[in-house]
Amino acid sequence: MLGQLVEYANRKVSGVETGFTTKEIRWLVGVSQDGRFTELIALDNQRKTCPDLAQPEMVGMPKVFRSLGHSIEQASHFLADTCAVIFKLPELDRSGSIKKPDEHQKNLQKHQTFRLLMQLASEEVASLRPIYQALSDEAQLEAFYQRLLLETQKPGKDKLRPTDKISFYLDRQCVLDTLEWRDWWRNFRTKISVKSQLEDEASTGKMLSLATGELAEPAPTHPKVMNLGGSAFGFAFVTYDKEAFESYGLSQGENGAVDQISATAYRAALDNMLGDARQLGEMKIALWYDREIPSENDFFDRLWEPESAEAGAEANALDRAQKLLNAIRTGEVPPRVSQSHFYAIAMSGAAGRVMVRDWQTGNLEDFVKGVEAWFSDLQIVNSRGSKKAKLPGLNRLLMSLQRPKSPEQKLDDYIKPVKMLQIPFWRAALNPSLPIPYAAVAKLMESHTASVMKGEFDQALKVKQGNEADAASLGRIYARMGLLKSYHNRKGGYQMTPALDPQHPSKAYQCGRLMCLLAQIQDTSSDADINAGVVQRYYGAASSTPALVLGRLTRLSQHHLSKIQRDKPGLAFWLNSQIAEVWNALDKSLPKTLTLEEQSLFALGYYQQMAFNRSKRSGDPESGQDQAD
Numbered sequence: 001m002l003g004q005l006v007e008y009a010n011r012k013v014s015g016v017e018t019g020f021t022t023k024e025i026r027w028l029v030g031v032s033q034d035g036r037f038t039e040l041i042a043l044d045n046q047r048k049t050c051p052d053l054a055q056p057e058m059v060g061m062p063k064v065f066r067s068l069g070h071s072i073e074q075a076s077h078f079l080a081d082t083c084a085v086i087f088k089l090p091e092l093d094r095s096g097s098i099k100k101p102d103e104h105q106k107n108l109q110k111h112q113t114f115r116l117l118m119q120l121a122s123e124e125v126a127s128l129r130p131i132y133q134a135l136s137d138e139a140q141l142e143a144f145y146q147r148l149l150l151e152t153q154k155p156g157k158d159k160l161r162p163t164d165k166i167s168f169y170l171d172r173q174c175v176l177d178t179l180e181w182r183d184w185w186r187n188f189r190t191k192i193s194v195k196s197q198l199e200d201e202a203s204t205g206k207m208l209s210l211a212t213g214e215l216a217e218p219a220p221t222h223p224k225v226m227n228l229g230g231s232a233f234g235f236a237f238v239t240y241d242k243e244a245f246e247s248y249g250l251s252q253g254e255n256g257a258v259d260q261i262s263a264t265a266y267r268a269a270l271d272n273m274l275g276d277a278r279q280l281g282e283m284k285i286a287l288w289y290d291r292e293i294p295s296e297n298d299f300f301d302r303l304w305e306p307e308s309a310e311a312g313a314e315a316n317a318l319d320r321a322q323k324l325l326n327a328i329r330t331g332e333v334p335p336r337v338s339q340s341h342f343y344a345i346a347m348s349g350a351a352g353r354v355m356v357r358d359w360q361t362g363n364l365e366d367f368v369k370g371v372e373a374w375f376s377d378l379q380i381v382n383s384r385g386s387k388k389a390k391l392p393g394l395n396r397l398l399m400s401l402q403r404p405k406s407p408e409q410k411l412d413d414y415i416k417p418v419k420m421l422q423i424p425f426w427r428a429a430l431n432p433s434l435p436i437p438y439a440a441v442a443k444l445m446e447s448h449t450a451s452v453m454k455g456e457f458d459q460a461l462k463v464k465q466g467n468e469a470d471a472a473s474l475g476r477i478y479a480r481m482g483l484l485k486s487y488h489n490r491k492g493g494y495q496m497t498p499a500l501d502p503q504h505p506s507k508a509y510q511c512g513r514l515m516c517l518l519a520q521i522q523d524t525s526s527d528a529d530i531n532a533g534v535v536q537r538y539y540g541a542a543s544s545t546p547a548l549v550l551g552r553l554t555r556l557s558q559h560h561l562s563k564i565q566r567d568k569p570g571l572a573f574w575l576n577s578q579i580a581e582v583w584n585a586l587d588k589s590l591p592k593t594l595t596l597e598e599q600s601l602f603a604l605g606y607y608q609q610m611a612f613n614r615s616k617r618s619g620d621p622e623s624g625q626d627q628a629d
Helices: 001-014 054-067 100-123 126-136 138-152 181-199 254-258 260-274 317-329 365-378 394-399 411-430 439-455 456-461 468-490 507-524 534-543 546-567 571-583 597-617
Strands: 020-031 037-051 165-168 276-278 283-289 339-350 353-363
Touching: 001 100, 001 260, 001 317, 020 126, 020 138, 020 260, 037 138, 037 165, 054 181, 054 546, 100 126, 100 181, 126 165, 165 317, 254 597, 260 283, 276 394, 276 534, 283 353, 283 411, 317 365, 317 439, 339 411, 353 365, 353 411, 353 597, 365 411, 394 468, 394 507, 411 439, 439 468, 439 534, 439 597, 456 468, 468 597, 507 534, 507 546, 507 571, 507 597, 534 546
Parallel strands: 020 165
Antiparallel strands: 020 037, 276 283, 283 339, 339 353
């Protein structure tokens, strides 16, 4: 894994160099040529290349400076740091008192180090002298401190915070974008590194790097991944900061040796990929290839947005996957592309560390086969029975397992009941031989049955064109029905079709069909007091104990059918023929109880029969149904 990340960095990330990293800069301070602070500029967290020190360099900096005659207690960064460090801005409570006095004292010490770094740099880099001059003027520093303090008191998310990173704006450009300081920084790092090594009697020898396989000095600690989200301090990808992680007398990074250059490279690769990573539950997933491939052959984003068609592209991911696989089989796609290898990593943050949730590798052809099988299994007829429903993306599929998130609910709390399914879903999307977990069906059926009995299911079917809330509700139904179909198809045996299957051998499926037909009969009846809420009243019991409910509803339906026969004989004939077909498939006997798995077949039978019924409405002049539905 580390080797592939380093290879990606060397191929895709420009300017990967130890001692530099990208950071999100929230503010810039304008500095005039005569050394005065002039303005505060909001950047909205722009990413800038910044000087960077590894953890051992940060730890060793005060010791090195003291050996050179400087009275320094805390390390700091160079050119860019927090407002708390550069301008001594504390975090205040509502009464105006400092929230964390000990932390503020450390930041004051870091400020002295920051000023010392600016002093040393300005002695050799003339363009930095106005910045050091302004920082050395206590009156100016105090005046700008007061200005920043006012910014912290503004309402809303745009207010300044002491932890925001800040740098300088000089000669109409951000100082971080200039090149003059970089050679000084390289030389400075070399000096303090050499000084630290000479003073470190326990300096380690060379070891085989896990990233390159070559002999190298192992980095004691590695730079942190910054783009995973959830922490401004980043996450360690490789770390041995506890005694329990060490063995055989080895210390820190010696336990899994990676040279400093490779550690910087893999961190740069992860930060670069995380910018385009996809969210699934609480995970971020990044995927890349070992070579450049045409963008139309990359299906990673399509797993989240299967219906996102670009100009000239097929309507959805399934169509595109089938076309590409055919092109591979006929030789239209060169082996160089079809045999490209992909690497996929799923990550989340946990207690300051990167938690690698999953690691997948394979070739492009197998990846596309997995995508094709995934969406083929999920394909289901739409609610009108007129065409295939829109395919659900991975995240929508995971969220469809439970009821919609309420506005006041936190996302972390909302996904907690289903987050154990994020990895099985991801793996199943790549591997057609893997099943849909039974736990997903159990969670889905709980939510689906509740939505039917509360009338939400029927309400969603009355979708209004252009209404986003209605479209989301309908999309949730499609995702649920598609997932149930996928579950049964991946178990093996009888393969379900997207639309109604009158020959389906499951009695549970046929019971769902019967429930739908009986509901339509009562819905069509003129007796308003009877037809109100028949599905809501009986669906739950019918799906678990069909013999107890469906037999009685069938007998009651004869009265309503006789009324339909008088008013709409064509519709009555069609309904009678459908019911006869179902009873024939049931062998004229209803099961007493249904398991949860069978209840999912009941749900599919109900839905597919409903879609079939609605497809017939516009073609039946006697149906009397709403043509706009």
